[in-house]
Amino acid sequence: MSDHEQLLQQLIDSMTASGSLRTEPWKHAAAAVPRHEFLRGGFFRVVPGSSPTAWAPVRQDEDGWLSACYADESLVTQIANTIQPTDIRGEIMREPTSSSTLPSLVLRMLEDLQVQPGMKVLEIGTGTGYSTAVLCARLGSGNVTSIEYDEGIAQRAREALGRLGTSPTLLTGDGLAGDTEGAPYDRIIATCAVRTVPAAWLEQTRPGGQILTTIGGWLNASELVRLTVHGDGTASGPVLGGQVSFMLARPHLPPPLGLLPDLSKGTEREAIVGADVLTDWTSRFVAQFAVPTAQHLKLQQNQRTEDVLVDVDTGSWAALYEEADRWVVRQGGPEVLWDTVEEHLGRWYAAGTPAVEEATVRVTTEAQTLHW
Numbered sequence: 592m593s594d595h596e597q598l599l600q601q602l603i604d605s606m607t608a609s610g611s612l613r614t615e616p617w618k619h620a621a622a623a624v625p626r627h628e629f630l631r632g633g634f635f636r637v638v639p640g641s642s643p644t645a646w647a648p649v650r651q652d653e654d655g656w657l658s659a660c661y662a663d664e665s666l667v668t669q670i671a672n673t674i675q676p677t678d679i680r681g682e683i684m685r686e687p688t689s690s691s692t693l694p695s696l697v698l699r700m701l702e703d704l705q706v707q708p709g710m711k712v713l714e715i716g717t718g719t720g721y722s723t724a725v726l727c728a729r730l731g732s733g734n735v736t737s738i739e740y741d742e743g744i745a746q747r748a749r750e751a752l753g754r755l756g757t758s759p760t761l762l763t764g765d766g767l768a769g770d771t772e773g774a775p776y777d778r779i780i781a782t783c784a785v786r787t788v789p790a791a792w793l794e795q796t797r798p799g800g801q802i803l804t805t806i807g808g809w810l811n812a813s814e815l816v817r818l819t820v821h822g823d824g825t826a827s828g829p830v831l832g833g834q835v836s837f838m839l840a841r842p843h844l845p846p847p848l849g850l851l852p853d854l855s856k857g858t859e860r861e862a863i864v865g866a867d868v869l870t871d872w873t874s875r876f877v878a879q880f881a882v883p884t885a886q887h888l889k890l891q892q893n894q895r896t897e898d899v900l901v902d903v904d905t906g907s908w909a910a911l912y913e914e915a916d917r918w919v920v921r922q923g924g925p926e927v928l929w930d931t932v933e934e935h936l937g938r939w940y941a942a943g944t945p946a947v948e949e950a951t952v953r954v955t956t957e958a959q960t961l962h963w
Contacts, residue, residue: 595625598661602626602694605663611695613702620728621698627660629719629751630691633676634659634666635683645684648676666691668719669744688838689744691719692782696835701725703817703831704778704803710734713773713795715766715804716782716840720748726780727757735759736773738766740841767842769795776800784813784837786883788826790956796820801828805837806952806959808879809845809886812872813837816952825955832948834872845886846903854892854899854910857923864933865918866898866911873947874936880961881935882928900928939963 603621606612612621633656635646646667649656659666669675669689701722706712712730717723717739726735737759739745745763752759762770766781767789774795784807792802800820807813815835818826868874869887885900885907892910900909907924909932920929939945942963951962 595627595657595661598658599625602661602663606695606698609695611699611702616729617698617702617725620701620725621694623728624721624724624755626691626694626721627657628754629721629724629748630656630660630666630668631751632668632747634668634691635670635676635687636667638682641682641684643684645682646670646687647682648679650676663693663695665693665696669741672741673743675743689718689741690838691721692837694721697722697725697782699833700780700782700803700815701729703815704780705801705817706730706778710777711773711775712736712778712780713770713776714738714780714782715769715792716740717745717748717761718782719744720751722782723748723759723761724752724755724757727752727759732757732759736762736770736776738762738764738770740764740766765842767791767840771795778803781805781840782837783840784843785840786843787959788818788954793820793824793826793954793956796826798822802826805835807837807839808876808883810869810875810879810882811887812875812879814876814947818952818954825953827951827953830947830950830952830961832946848886848888848901848903851899851901852906852908852923854890854897854908854921854923857908857910857921859919859921862911862918862920862929862933864929864936865913867918868932868936869898873944876947877935877939877961878932880959881931883959885928900932902926902928935961 631651633650638645667687667690671685672688711734714737717737723737769791775797777800779802781804784805802818805813815831818828820826884904885902897910897912907926909922909929911920953960
């Protein structure tokens, strides 16, 4: 048995023990796909102790490259939308824009997809092509279509899949628009997060089919959701939990904040709920459904720290600060952002703050709502 085969078997054993890999068909599919083939361009590692975070390239066949390919961790493969590990020497301090997702999450999501032989699957976000290859090993290449937004990433995935003799339908373009020509699909799975589930995905999934996606937002909390599409074009389904985090689809990234509104004006009152709720993942996830186009930042004002929500689209804002063991909120603009947050969180509190796994998401072409 070669080095990579031993490492792959160890990874499969680990994913099985953790419960990410649960059924024999997916074990066989995972065993058929050598992950290192999709990382031949290398990856970036965090430079220990760096602040702000710096990244250093690890190239193919360097010490630690192969073992890292079979570690159960995400590996950053692109920085700042264009920079590959082979492009630089030394370190870079820019934001990651593409990665190879940790294998246990890939397999957990594929298990959660609930596929059956013969089903047609549309994957949003080809990335390195690893998850695409596992899907093909399970369903056959003819039943898998994958869309990648970035042309360079798409080409590298195409080459990696070609080396394995795997030939799904690979498209380059906006995955949020789906694939009209191949529709309807039995399953859609997204390997990027979305702020709202695109109407095109609902239209391109057959009634009774499912969409598995991570719903995130600009307050930086996200969860995996499995939606069943109904005959009327709506969809609903459970939040699967686990605090699953993916990079947002590029068209769903927040707009620049630009010039902030005058935060000294507005109407002030004592807050029912303080800004400390924004430090909790689940509270933020609930709040995102209340104010889906708001962004959060901290500012130093009047010799104190204020938590500020700003909605660039409407110009609405809310600023909160703590004073004498109470929270005060000041709000301006056409929408009262913090009132809406308090109302949504109030319903969650009234229900006993249930875990997200007890929640259901409902999606129409006009709205996306969270129910407990």
